[in-house]
Amino acid sequence: MIKTKKGLNLPISGNPSTEVDSSTAINSIAVLGSNYVGLKPTMMVDEGDAVFSGQKLFENKRNPGTFITAPSSGIVKSINRGDKRRFLSLIIETDITLDAIKFDIDHYSNSIDFLIDTGALSYFRSRPYNRMPELNTLPSAIFINACDTNPLSIDPHELIKLDQDLFNKGLHFIKSINSNIKTFCSYQNSNFDKSIKDVRYSQFSGPHPAGLVGTHIHFLHPVGQNRSVWTISWQEVISLGHLLENKTLRSEKFISIGGPNANDPKILKIKYGSNLLELTAGKILENSRIISGSVLNGHTGEGVMNYLGAFDNQVSVLPDESNDILFNWVMPGLKLHSKLPVFLSSWIKPKEFKFNVSMNGGNRAIVPVASYQEIMPLNILTTQLLKSLVTFDIELGEKLGVLELAPEDLALASYVCPSKYDYQSILDANLEKMYEEFK
Amino acid sequence: MKAWLRSVNESIKPKFMPGGTHAKWFPIYDAIENFIFSSTYKTTNPIHVRDSIDIQRIMVIVWLAAFPAMFFGMYNIGNQTLDYFSLVGIYNTNDWHHVLINFVGYTNDSFLSKIWIGAVYFIPLYAVTFAVGLLWEILFAVVRKHEINEGLFVSSILFALSCPPDLPLWQAALGITFGIVIGKEVFGGTGKNFLNPALTGRAFIYFAYPSQLSGDKVWIAGLSDTGITPEGFSGATPLGYAAEGGLQGLTDNFLWFDALLGNIPGSVGETSVIAIGIAAIVLLATKVASYRIILGTFLGMIVMSSVLNIVGSDTNPMFQVPWHWHFVIGGFAFGLVFMATEPVSGSGTNTGRWIYGALIGVTVVLIRVINPAFPEGMMLAILFANLFAPVIDHMVVSNNIVKRRRALSYE
Numbered sequence: 001m002i003k004t005k006k007g008l009n010l011p012i013s014g015n016p017s018t019e020v021d022s023s024t025a026i027n028s029i030a031v032l033g034s035n036y037v038g039l040k041p042t043m044m045v046d047e048g049d050a051v052f053s054g055q056k057l058f059e060n061k062r063n064p065g066t067f068i069t070a071p072s073s074g075i076v077k078s079i080n081r082g083d084k085r086r087f088l089s090l091i092i093e094t095d096i097t098l099d100a101i102k103f104d105i106d107h108y109s110n111s112i113d114f115l116i117d118t119g120a121l122s123y124f125r126s127r128p129y130n131r132m133p134e135l136n137t138l139p140s141a142i143f144i145n146a147c148d149t150n151p152l153s154i155d156p157h158e159l160i161k162l163d164q165d166l167f168n169k170g171l172h173f174i175k176s177i178n179s180n181i182k183t184f185c186s187y188q189n190s191n192f193d194k195s196i197k198d199v200r201y202s203q204f205s206g207p208h209p210a211g212l213v214g215t216h217i218h219f220l221h222p223v224g225q226n227r228s229v230w231t232i233s234w235q236e237v238i239s240l241g242h243l244l245e246n247k248t249l250r251s252e253k254f255i256s257i258g259g260p261n262a263n264d265p266k267i268l269k270i271k272y273g274s275n276l277l278e279l280t281a282g283k284i285l286e287n288s289r290i291i292s293g294s295v296l297n298g299h300t301g302e303g304v305m306n307y308l309g310a311f312d313n314q315v316s317v318l319p320d321e322s323n324d325i326l327f328n329w330v331m332p333g334l335k336l337h338s339k340l341p342v343f344l345s346s347w348i349k350p351k352e353f354k355f356n357v358s359m360n361g362g363n364r365a366i367v368p369v370a371s372y373q374e375i376m377p378l379n380i381l382t383t384q385l386l387k388s389l390v391t392f393d394i395e396l397g398e399k400l401g402v403l404e405l406a407p408e409d410l411a412l413a414s415y416v417c418p419s420k421y422d423y424q425s426i427l428d429a430n431l432e433k434m435y436e437e438f439k
Numbered sequence: 440m441k442a443w444l445r446s447v448n449e450s451i452k453p454k455f456m457p458g459g460t461h462a463k464w465f466p467i468y469d470a471i472e473n474f475i476f477s478s479t480y481k482t483t484n485p486i487h488v489r490d491s492i493d494i495q496r497i498m499v500i501v502w503l504a505a506f507p508a509m510f511f512g513m514y515n516i517g518n519q520t521l522d523y524f525s526l527v528g529i530y531n532t533n534d535w536h537h538v539l540i541n542f543v544g545y546t547n548d549s550f551l552s553k554i555w556i557g558a559v560y561f562i563p564l565y566a567v568t569f570a571v572g573l574l575w576e577i578l579f580a581v582v583r584k585h586e587i588n589e590g591l592f593v594s595s596i597l598f599a600l601s602c603p604p605d606l607p608l609w610q611a612a613l614g615i616t617f618g619i620v621i622g623k624e625v626f627g628g629t630g631k632n633f634l635n636p637a638l639t640g641r642a643f644i645y646f647a648y649p650s651q652l653s654g655d656k657v658w659i660a661g662l663s664d665t666g667i668t669p670e671g672f673s674g675a676t677p678l679g680y681a682a683e684g685g686l687q688g689l690t691d692n693f694l695w696f697d698a699l700l701g702n703i704p705g706s707v708g709e710t711s712v713i714a715i716g717i718a719a720i721v722l723l724a725t726k727v728a729s730y731r732i733i734l735g736t737f738l739g740m741i742v743m744s745s746v747l748n749i750v751g752s753d754t755n756p757m758f759q760v761p762w763h764w765h766f767v768i769g770g771f772a773f774g775l776v777f778m779a780t781e782p783v784s785g786s787g788t789n790t791g792r793w794i795y796g797a798l799i800g801v802t803v804v805l806i807r808v809i810n811p812a813f814p815e816g817m818m819l820a821i822l823f824a825n826l827f828a829p830v831i832d833h834m835v836v837s838n839n840i841v842k843r844r845r846a847l848s849y850e
Contacts, residue, residue: 328477336491359480361493365630
């Protein structure tokens, strides 16, 4: 077992129970451009077209030969673009009377072709760069992540055991893609089923980010300019198993809904790309911010962006308000949370911390406080790495380990930052620049 | 009350926002708003919750932590002055301070009198420092269009506390000007400075006006104005005595316990190791200061002074001064807790912080003992280590890069 000590579990209220609710009806789903890093789509459908589950929606111009397919059948309602024609979302009104395309693994000469044709290659992301895998390159390892330590997450083991056969089928398939590729599977719960041969199972324990795949890669098989791996989460492994078993794409997934403003935090079985308003209807308090993903690394959006992200396994609901405290700088802060013990709440622990969408400060230059290093379990000099990111010094950044990271790995650095930087977006911009220069 | 303040704020805010009539004064408005209200900004994608800490909180903690040293310093100014006046039998500072002191009077054993005399000396010194510092902060914030940084609170109080009590106010104004402008703002403000701003200003006046900042006459308020030194009295700090007579010079004139409590002449805030110790507890408990720097400095000082004790010298009596005296005299404790731990100009890596601290500890003893020109070494030692901090960090970073490469060089 690999134990990490550094990190932070947010003491946030509204942790989901393991009760599964499959009753939510969803009529509108979307494929979001922000799901896929470095995406430039060439559309293969038009507004008003009927699309079938598994039908190709668009090709990625920057990674030719790779496609995104429709997760559910329906009618293309709109294709939305933002500034500079950046692709935002493709919205589908679902229609259960339309069939799903059948894919039979036996019709393909190799498993990669199968993944490309079904669109299931998009279940994987490569590290470094956190993008969809490129054609004609194979990774040195594939990491299956069956952990989740995000705030308000639940141990995936609880859900995997409901579909254990599908999960193992998917895992077996991944292991068999190529015998030269090592297969790692990390898990949290000691009862986790470890029955597939030649899969390297490792147990991780510790505070967040112990459950992030970036942490697992760092300890088991670190990556850099000359070595890349693919990553896939437990959810998509079940989806792969479903695809092999039923020959159609799995249109539904398990997500948890939780947070201070969730009425009844629990598990939902819900369509991929569900509309968040439909998903949360009747389940949340008024004046809430609905976040697809975790409170540390998720997206919220209105209208055409208000949909569940492809890789998000949770929806978090926060009060959409900021703290309003007079003379806060001398107040003891009995209910304010901080990684550094600068509030009285670190000594007199309150029953409940007040988590909302308050920024809690103004923008300042980086001051190297102790908390940056205290949230980083990897062998990375966090403060120096953050400074190299902010100054876009990609050469130094590469040496300090930027290529090992995806934005989620720096979410806690943004959380604890007293200068209120958003290191995730800055990392994204740095990785984009590195991709252009190094690749 | 809160609602009323909010409504007043909402009504004047548009004038300072872009396009408003006073838009260029936004930094001043922003600073006042942040002083009264907590920040109302909301988080944006991709991170939706934020730690409640901000730079304002960190700076205010350091500022408040300096208060025990400040209050003790005021008491000690009065205490030293009254002791001196009773020795020479004159109760008159011969300048404007006298007018103010007369409201309470020179009463030898009165706590009120001592605190009042201290306040009459220190409060104008701090007020001038703060006001001049604020002026420069505002000027830079308005011209460079950034926020006024709360670091000024810390720089100003630390600068004022590190000055002799009787410092002419115009020199304090010049000192903090140099500290804020050259030590900080020309590099972009708090977070981008490579020298400690308060110490930069202190060093500037130290070299520019040595007669008001060194020697034996400046450490007791009123001494330089009356100018009388009776037989057997010099007004020197323990460091001054140690430079002359070594350990013997110290023990003849001071009790170690008095030096620990702070009943000795010196800069306003530096004398009481107890008051500074309270600050150290606060800063370490809140993790605002790095325990690595503090321990590193302490160990460096102990090792170096012990080495010199063993080596010994026939001509230089300072060699005999043991570590427990170095600890309580001069600016060692003050610099250790407030200046060396400044995170921006210090080393930024955890390993580096040990080395950086040790460098300060070793250098301060070397300057105090070996260097004939400067009796006090803490200020120069910290500034010297500030200059080396980037080199130390560079070595630590290079070492980390090599280790990371090795981990990546595949099984």
